[in-house]
Amino acid sequence: MVINIRPEIQLIGDTIISTRRDIHKHPELSFQEHRTAELVATKLSSLGIEFQKGIGKTGVIGDLIGNGDGPTIALRADMDALPIQETGDVSYKSVNNGIMHACGHDGHVAMLLGAAEILSKQKNKLNGNVRFIFQPAEEGEAGATYMLEDGVLNGVDQIYGVHLWNYQKTGTIGIKPGPIMAAADEFEITITGKGGHGAAPQGTQDAIVISAHLIQALQTIVSRNTNPLESTVVTVGQINGGYNFNVIADKVVLSGTTRAYSEENIQLIKRRLNEIIEGTKKTFNCKIELNYMDGYPPTINDDKCAENVLKSAKKIVGEGAGDPYLSMGGEDFSYFLHKKPGAFFFVGSAPKDLEPMSTPHHCSHFDIDENALLIGSSLFVQLIEDLLIKN
């Protein structure tokens, strides 16, 4: 496997890795990224990059003004950690109880700051500008939407975002046009029937029997309503109801999640969920309430921008650049892609000597192969040079 880490990134490699370890050791939850934002601002300031804090609450943006009237390219890193107690034994283990960088966002910040350092030294060669976006609250709080409200993409022509990806080996970069992350919604269904004696069901409306029918019927959305060539998920993950073995339950609460790679499919699932519930209500003459919570929309890459990433990625990892390992996870980068053309890509970071699935994202022993940081930084620099320096 050929990996061409850019020489200037190699020179600051130790700094990129120590920045990541510093952030890893001091993780902060969504919208509480104060220390991280300060670290980012201090670094941008030392590089002579104009910055603004407080964009989207705790976000930071930096503007590198180049030479010429070319486009403005935004590069985005998310900054927040998760409410997980770290169990791994590393020298840079989290010192914040119950909080951990278990998704790799610490690395995203370090990679983007590394790229900013190199790009700041060659701004006079850039025919256009670079906006560095350090986003808060990706983990469920939709930090991207708060940044958008504060105008983070005003004047931006294209946007690119990265995720370290332990499902892929170091030395690979995953990129494709079209959908790359799923829409991820949540639902809660409350079935209200009429309870009674377990030995005298006449006159009752058994919420447990009704929920059994409903759960079965919901499985037909994926198996019978959506196109089998397009991935979708309907999961009922929780059932709560009942009192005793000889009591007919008057109430059951179900909760679950729906996933799809397109807006059409997530809308289809939502519509069928409503229709099946309406039908079940009539069939069993009971009350059923649905609380459907829209999550992040699907992350859909622009064809041309995905092609740009692939071209630059090939210069860094050669044949290691190509189709990503896909999951049905959600990502709020999707909101940026609703506003501007861009692309989201994965940098393989499975820890050395371990199988890609042994340290999944969001697990308490999560860690990355830090060589991946240099690959990610190299790709950011390469991408900007390819887009903004005329050869």
Ligand code: NI
């Ligand atoms: Ni993440």
